[in-house]
Amino acid sequence: MDLLSSFPMLASFPFLLFLIWCAHLVFFKARSTPREPPCAGFAAPKCYPLVGNLPHFINNCDRFLEWTTELLVASPTGTVTVAPFVFTANPSNVEHMLKANFDNYPKGGDVVSALHDFLGRGIFISNGEQWKAQRRAASFEFNTKSLRAFVFDRVRHEAADRLVPLLRQASRDGQVLDLQELFDRFAFDNIISLVFDQDADCLRRGNKEGERFFRAFHKAAHLSVDRMKLPHPLVWKLKRWLDTEDERRLRESTAVVHEFVDKYVRLKRSGGCTSSGGDLLSRFAEDGTRTDEFLRDFLLSVVLAGSDTTPAAITWFFYVLSSKPDVVDHIREELRLVRARRCEPGGEAFTLEELREMNYLHAAIAESLRLHPAVPLLPRVCAADDEMPDGTRVRRGWTVMYNSYAMGRAEVIWGKDCGEYKPERWLEVGVFQARSAFQYPVFHAGPRMCLGKEMAVIQMKAITASILEGFDMELAEQRGKHDLSISMRMDGGLPMRFRERRGR
Structure with missing residues (x-):
């Protein structure tokens, strides 16, 4: 039984003390807010006596993304200060914090502490020299042709031998499938193959150990993120000390993951693990100076990065495609033309080179990510007083958060048609043209830019090509509301019906 629910006074009194303390903290931080020159036609949220900006955060805790986006869209500078937070959608500010003044904006201690039980000191939450050492090693491996070939081989196998047969059976049975869950399982199979060269077989639910790891990993990840949603770290630390139900579930799930x-x-160190040697564990275990704990923490960060953001991104892409038949037709025509250029036509999966040739598909994916970024909000903590390029002053200890969701809807970046879904905006003479990562930071930017960016896009292309070439689809229930967790997921999943295409 939950100790907090058994003793209401124990549950309410510390939390009440915390709220009083938090209001006091926010008030004094708000009092030190530097005065910014007023912008005509725009009023920042009012700072209240005694409680400062705390009421704004309480009132908007269930719509934080929408609230910050509304503020940023209304702001002439694309930046808003709600002390002790600074929200920005200004590309110059994003470049400043992610590149020009990178060392002054590390990952915050509250984020690190909330995720530490689960991820240890992995690259996802580390800073300074610890992060640099992991980044150098990871960058070298992720840029090798052999690793890319290894990843693509697994993706192609998973799509052709597992995903397509599953959709074909669902078509015959008239079954509605949750695409978000399918993509979760697809991505998890591929990242476990990349990291450990093991077949989790989660898509078909054919491996008990893989299924147990899948469920425990996602539970631990989401419970860890739930810690960050609480108003202050003292809350989850108190709950951990009291061994509340959610903290107990986190501890148990984390134990399964670490096990x-x-x-x-251990098997790799002892030589008892049979693998091809192309996986990340094999590559990193070759260096005998790396401890077992280092390997675990680093590899868990890779699993997290590869198993959550890509499924979220492609779920939103298929949601967009469900109402854009013209875009689907364009993609299918591109697939047809790529197949027609083959010396030996056939129905087998597309090659890596063929997927790279698909400029329109790349543009369609990029446009979906612009409007539905997998990670819409990214926070950093200011280490020393600073001034942003747009003149915004930031105090030491404040959180600066860039909003890529708002940036994708910014007229100043994308033009008057910024609210429209138009893949053509990414094409010049039919060739895909990338935008500055500081205008389009969906894969982050600067030194921490996502190492798996190319692999993620290739995976999304391979999945889309496999599904659209073989199946028509129909949204079974209306969706579109987001659910913020590690990534921006779709609330309620994405229920789809599939019908196998004949004589295509």
């Missing part, structure tokens, strides 16, 4: 990873690290 799985430690098992394969």
Whole structure:
């Protein structure tokens, strides 16, 4: 039984003290807010006596993304200060914090502490020299042709031998499938293959150990993120000390995850793990100076990065495609033309080179990510007083958060048609043209830019090509509301019906 629910006074009194303390903290931080020159026609949220900006955060805790986006769209500078937070959708500010003054904006201690039990000191939450050492090693491996070929081989196998047969059976049975869950499982199978060269077989639910790891990993990840949604770290630390139900579930799930990873690290060290040698564990275990704990923490960060953001991104892409038959037709025509250029026509999966040739598909994916970024909000903590390029002054200890969701809807960046879904905006003479990562930071930017960016796009292309070439689809229930967790997921999943295409 939950200790907090058993003793209401124990539950309410510390939390009441915390709220009083938090209001006091926010008030004094708000009092130190530097006065910014007023912008005509725009009023920042009012700072209240005694409680400062705390009421704004309480009132908008369930719509934080919408609230910050509304503020940023209304702001002439694309930046709003609600002390102790600064929200920005200004590309110059994004470049300043992610590149020009990178060392002054590390990942915050509250984020690191909330995720530490689960991820240890992995690259996802580390800073300074610890992060640089992991980044250098990861960058070298992720840029090798052999690793890219290894990843693509697994993606192609998963799509052709598992995903397509599953959709074909659902078509015959008239079954509605949750695409978001399918993509979760597809991505998890591929990232476990990349990291450990093991077949989790989650898409078909054919491996008990893989299924147990899948469920425990996602539970631990989401419960860890739930810690960050609480108003202050003292709350979850108190709950951990009291061993509340959610903290107990997090501890148990984390134990399962660590047990799985430690098992394969030990097997690899002892020579008892059979693999092709192309996986990340094999590559990193070759360096005998790296401890087992280092390997576990690093590999867990890779699993997290590869198993959450890509499924979220492609779920939103298929949601967009469900109401854009003209875009689907364009993609299918591109697939047809690519197949027609083959010396030996056939129905087998597309090659890596063929997927790279698909400029319109790339543009359609990029446009979906512009409007539905997998990670819409990214926070950093200011280490020393600073001034942003647009004149916004930031105090030491404040959180600066860029909003890529708002940036994708910014007229100043994308023009008057910024609210429209138009893949053509990414094409010049039919060739895909990338935009500055500081205008389009969906894969982050600067030194922490996503190492798996190319792999993610290739995976999304391979999945889309496999599905659209073989199936028509129909949204079974209306969707479109987002659910913020590690990434921007779709609330309620994405229920779809599929019908196998004949004589295409």
